[in-house]
Amino acid sequence: MSKNKHVIIAGGKTGGHLFPGIAVAQALMEKDPATKILFVGTRAPFEIQTLARYGFAHKSIISKPIKGKNLFAKIWSAGLVGISLIQALGIIIAFRADFILGVGGFSSFALVLAGRILFKETAIHEQNAFPGMTNRMLSKIARTRFISFKATQGMPENDTTFLVGNPVRRPLSTAQENSMTDECVLNRINADDFLILVTGGSQGAASINAAFIQAVAMMKETHRLFIIHQTGATAEAQIQQFYAAGDIRHKAAAFFYDMPAIQDRADLVISRAGAGTVSELCIKGKPAILVPYPHAADDHQTANAKSLADQGACIMIADKDLTGETLSAAIENLRHNTNKRTGMADTMTSLAMPHGADLIADRILGADVSKKEDNVPA
Missing domain, CATH: 3.40.50.2000 (Glycogen Phosphorylase B;)
Structure with missing residues (x-):
């Protein structure tokens, strides 16, 4: 497996998005302590405080979906998306990222898209059987898709979609x-x-x-x-x-x-x-x-x-x-x-699928991971 990788985990704001990302980060650090990890998300206090507790670096970008009832509101939102994309490009270049993993939430959209523009390895993880708007869009952009349910709507059924389950974080260390x-x-x-x-x-x-x-x-x-x-x-x-x-x-x-x-x-x-x-x-x-x-x-x-x-x-x-x-x-x-x-x-x-975090971490580090459900350790 590749060593000393620089990995960006993008998304968060809620525990449902953030904690799977933390689980993957913990697995990466166990497999290769030299891995450099940066979380990129929002300025939400919950997100900032939680990542600080777990000891992971964090940067925030403007994170707004394209929405609005009138043309002006939609143009304004689209302009914010453009700004977030520029921010994402700068963060990826400055961090020298090798891999960008989107875990949901609109902040993941700009990072995964910027990763593809810069020819980086990109992936998303979808926690639910019904993907949210961001991951529905990113499923067509990211190189790899990790899913938690076999019947996940809207995800391509090919050799770049992997059934891994939902990554579960480890307990906090004594320190x-x-x-x-x-x-x-x-x-x-x-x-x-x-x-x-x-x-x-x-x-x-x-x-x-x-x-x-x-x-x-x-x-x-x-x-x-x-x-x-x-x-x-x-x-x-x-x-x-x-x-x-x-x-x-x-x-x-x-x-x-x-x-x-x-x-x-x-x-x-x-x-x-x-x-x-x-x-x-x-x-x-x-x-x-x-x-x-x-x-x-x-x-x-x-x-x-x-x-x-x-x-x-x-x-x-x-x-x-x-x-x-x-x-x-x-x-x-x-x-x-x-x-x-x-x-x-x-x-x-x-019914458990306990190895989601390890399987995603292995894939990020370059190991072969089967996409078939019956080959996922459980």
């Missing part, structure tokens, strides 16, 4: 954990505690937050419960006040940077059903209650959750049916049924 300002919540959990992890993703989920605090009020025998609740920034203060008034041990915060380690310890996960979350839960073999985000493009989260639920790997509750009562009943059903949780965990594990 990275020690650099965090928050107390390490896992140190507060006893070995025999039943840990419930509640998360609506990097931005939180209002419906899950509301239903869960209602469900908590209905719970009995809570002395062995511990709840970790990722609330999102807008609901953090309100939910912290709710827990402060109760006697259930907990940690509620807008965001937890070392989610992989928390998932490892969780006995039950309550979350949305984005592709990254589903992949992580399968790889870690975690029983889950999934509440698909109802406004996701092409309702792909419902498809994700239903696929797992139909095989007995999770309980799915539609957002419109989510109440304190329905959620409480589902939690109590799983909490007191060890055999059911074990069966769900085993089914989750059987």
Whole structure:
């Protein structure tokens, strides 16, 4: 494999785009510590802070899609795209990039297009079965496409499209954990505690937050419960006040940077059903209650959750049916049924594709990677 490569990972803003890129970067550094990695994305605080936690360099560019209701707005947006392309060309040349990987989000468009203009190796990774607008366009531009689902719409079926699954990041290192300002919540959990992890993703989920605090009020025998609740920034203060008034041990915060380690310890996960979350839960073999985000493009989260639920790997509750009562009943059903949780965990594990990050890293470093599903280690 090639060594000392300079790799740009473009895209981000949300965890669904950013974390697969971080997973690939971690795999690259494990395979060749001399690899130079630069993330290029937006100025979103979440993106900047997360990459700083993981120790990766970051640059931002103007990132705006071409949109607008009138001609002037469309011309203005097109002009911004031109500026972002010029910025991308300058970054690639200055960084001496060998490979550009787009992981979604509009900032990836300019970098992958600029890479092709400069005759660099380019690729995209699509996390969902229904690609977003950026990756639909880039699927015709990038030299290589990595997909997470066999039936990914709009991706060419040829020898430059590889089924690899969704890259899953490694836990933070000890040094990275020690650099965090928050107390390490896992140190507060006893070995025999039943840990419930509640998360609506990097931005939180209002419906899950509301239903869960209602469900908590209905719970009995809570002395062995511990709840970790990722609330999102807008609901953090309100939910912290709710827990402060109760006697259930907990940690509620807008965001937890070392989610992989928390998932490892969780006995039950309550979350949305984005592709990254589903992949992580399968790889870690975690029983889950999934509440698909109802406004996701092409309702792909419902498809994700239903696929797992139909095989007995999770309980799915539609957002419109989510109440304190329905959620409480589902939690109590799983909490007191060890055999059911074990069966769900085993089914989750059987559906996992755990080597996505390594396969993409191998391809970037020049190794041969099969595009066939049955040749992907799982």
